[in-house]
Amino acid sequence: MFLQTLVTGLSIGGIYALMAVGYSLVFSILNFSNFAHGTIIMLGAYIGYFIISSFNLSFPLSLIGAVLGAALLALLNVELAYSPLINRRSPSLYLMITAMGVSIFLENMVYVTLGSHFYAFPEIFKQSNLKFFGSDISPLDLSALVFSLVSIYALHLFLIKTKLGTAIRAASYDMTTASLNGVNMTRLIGIVFLLAGAFGGLAGVFLGIKYMVYPTMGWITNKAYIAAVIGGLGSLPGAVIGGLILGLLETFVSVYISSTIRDVFSFSMVIIFLVILPAGLMGRHLEEKV
Amino acid sequence: MLKVKDLNVFYGRIHALKDVSIEVDEGEIVTIVGANGAGKSTLMWTLAGVLKGKSGSIIYRDKPHPTVAHEAAAGGIVLVPERRRLYANLTVRENLMMGAFLRKDIEAIKKDLEYIYSLFPILKERTTQYAGTLSGGEQQMAAIARGLMSRPKILLLDEPSLGLSPIYTAEVFNTILEINAQNTTILLAEQNAKKALEIADRAYVLETGRVVLSGSGKDLLQDPAVQEAYLGVRHKAI
Ligand SMILES: Nc1ncnc2c1ncn2[C@@H]1O[C@H](COP(=O)(O)OP(=O)(O)OP(=O)(O)O)[C@@H](O)[C@H]1O
Ligand SMILES: [Mg+2]
Numbered sequence: 001m002f003l004q005t006l007v008t009g010l011s012i013g014g015i016y017a018l019m020a021v022g023y024s025l026v027f028s029i030l031n032f033s034n035f036a037h038g039t040i041i042m043l044g045a046y047i048g049y050f051i052i053s054s055f056n057l058s059f060p061l062s063l064i065g066a067v068l069g070a071a072l073l074a075l076l077n078v079e080l081a082y083s084p085l086i087n088r089r090s091p092s093l094y095l096m097i098t099a100m101g102v103s104i105f106l107e108n109m110v111y112v113t114l115g116s117h118f119y120a121f122p123e124i125f126k127q128s129n130l131k132f133f134g135s136d137i138s139p140l141d142l143s144a145l146v147f148s149l150v151s152i153y154a155l156h157l158f159l160i161k162t163k164l165g166t167a168i169r170a171a172s173y174d175m176t177t178a179s180l181n182g183v184n185m186t187r188l189i190g191i192v193f194l195l196a197g198a199f200g201g202l203a204g205v206f207l208g209i210k211y212m213v214y215p216t217m218g219w220i221t222n223k224a225y226i227a228a229v230i231g232g233l234g235s236l237p238g239a240v241i242g243g244l245i246l247g248l249l250e251t252f253v254s255v256y257i258s259s260t261i262r263d264v265f266s267f268s269m270v271i272i273f274l275v276i277l278p279a280g281l282m283g284r285h286l287e288e289k290v
Numbered sequence: 291m292l293k294v295k296d297l298n299v300f301y302g303r304i305h306a307l308k309d310v311s312i313e314v315d316e317g318e319i320v321t322i323v324g325a326n327g328a329g330k331s332t333l334m335w336t337l338a339g340v341l342k343g344k345s346g347s348i349i350y351r352d353k354p355h356p357t358v359a360h361e362a363a364a365g366g367i368v369l370v371p372e373r374r375r376l377y378a379n380l381t382v383r384e385n386l387m388m389g390a391f392l393r394k395d396i397e398a399i400k401k402d403l404e405y406i407y408s409l410f411p412i413l414k415e416r417t418t419q420y421a422g423t424l425s426g427g428e429q430q431m432a433a434i435a436r437g438l439m440s441r442p443k444i445l446l447l448d449e450p451s452l453g454l455s456p457i458y459t460a461e462v463f464n465t466i467l468e469i470n471a472q473n474t475t476i477l478l479a480e481q482n483a484k485k486a487l488e489i490a491d492r493a494y495v496l497e498t499g500r501v502v503l504s505g506s507g508k509d510l511l512q513d514p515a516v517q518e519a520y521l522g523v524r525h526k527a528i
Binding site for chain 2: 163169173176179180181184185
């Protein structure tokens with residue numbers, strides 16, 4: 001029971017972390033909470049679902065489709081909705097409000113075009129659970145966990161080892177100086193949104209498999225936002241640690257205490273963190289912001 | 291190499307540069323002196339493509355000057371901004387490599403890095419340290435070094451001696467001469483007027499957004515008005 005709860009908690013935490021990465025990447029560069037990210041995740045889930053159910057393609061293809069689709073949607077989002085504001089150097093509050101507008105718009109587009117059905121992914125991971133030290137561990141949980149950790153680690157390597165990754169970290173500290181160094185900020189912001197969207201697509205598919213696909217599923221990303229705050233907004237290791245902590249706590253609370261208190265618990269956490277440790281666990285100023 | 295004519299720059303309604311005209315020829319060291327708020331940094335940021343002029347023209351190497359920062363950088367105009375603006379969250383080495391962001395000549399980048407470490411041995415010792423943990427003088431060297439990593443055609447230095455002790459200041463000015471000897475054109479804005487005029491081929495005096503005097507570095511050093519305003523020399527009232 002304990003081991004099973006642990007793996008479930010970690011896998012939910014992994015999905016939270018995947019979602020939180022998108023928030024953190026955008027926050028670190030543009031200093032605003034991109035509340036449209038949840039909608040991008042939702043759309044990624046729809047793309048993944050339709051690829052697998054309508055076109056009968058395999059799960060890997062659906063995952064790739066969702067990742068590419070969500071990445072492109074995130075790029076469209078920044079080009080159409082945020083760029084005019086960024087070019088005018090608007091305060092980040094305006095960007096945040098625009099993001100909320102984008103999110104409401106897209107959600108309602110889905111209502112109008114696809115309706116409010118709940119779509120369930122076809123069975124991808126066999127029900128038969130893996131036996132591990134006498135505990136049942138679901139292959140879905142395990143692969144969600146592995147996928148999130150591996151992809152986030154790859155992002156981490158990209159950010160610290162490559163020239164482009166270094167430029168993203170540099171720009172997260174000082175965009176003007178980055179442009180003095182020859183970084184085309186418009187392009188760099190586009191790349192950051194592509195990355196955030198790609199992670200959103202990945203998260204969307206796993207979220208869809210776990211909880212079904214529906215227009216308001218993006219609101220689960222509130223949890224990812226909490227994770228990002230706990231870890232320190234803008235910090236990549238923070239997003240991972242925050243996600244895992246939140247996933248574990250939630251799962252243990254709902255298994256060992258009560259599942260109704262679970263959300264009260266996570267939202268109280270964010271308040272406590274904002275009051276006591278507003279920069280989160282990893283959000284120190286000299287630390288890397290991405 | 292660089293011809294600025296009747297440049298006007300505004301911050302909203304604040305008129306920061308008024309009909310400024312300056313010229314920098316290839317291989318020169320040109321100094322801009324001026325008190326606080328004279329508009330030195332405004333001129334530098336405009337030349338670097340970050341600020342845009344409202345009127346006037348800037349001709350760079352016989353072409354209109356690129357008005358976007360990353361294009362100016364690509365064209366070889368490299369600004370080492372006032373207060374250094376290092377990336378505190380990156381290591382010294384990463385900061386230097388950001389200077390080489392647009393370059394693809396990996397071998398030459400390595401050589402330049404070695405050259406910079408010979409110029410500033412302290413940076414070699416600090417190479418894996420976060421730039422935010424360097425002392426002020428070390429940061430200034432790192433900022434100049436990052437500018438050099440871009441292989442500038444013209445290097446714009448905005449108050450490189452700001453906040454430095456006399457020893458560090460001397461070292462920075464020696465470095466400027468050495469860089470210039472390697473065929474890099476230099477435009478220098480300074481409040482430390484004596485040193486800056488001594489090394490200048492030509493110089494301009496900027497006062498509340500206007501060029502009020504220009505001439506060779508030596509001439510300006512001898513100029514009574516300059517001596518009084520910027521060199522702390524007292525002239526008896528006539
Ligand atoms: N961002 C800004 N917004 C509004 N006004 C500004 C801004 N930056 C500079 N100014 C104004 O423009 C004028 C020129 O400033 P600038 O920074 O170019 O002076 P400076 O010669 O570099 O001074 P210092 O030696 O103190 O660095 C000043 O009057 C200043 O108040
Ligand atoms: Mg200045």
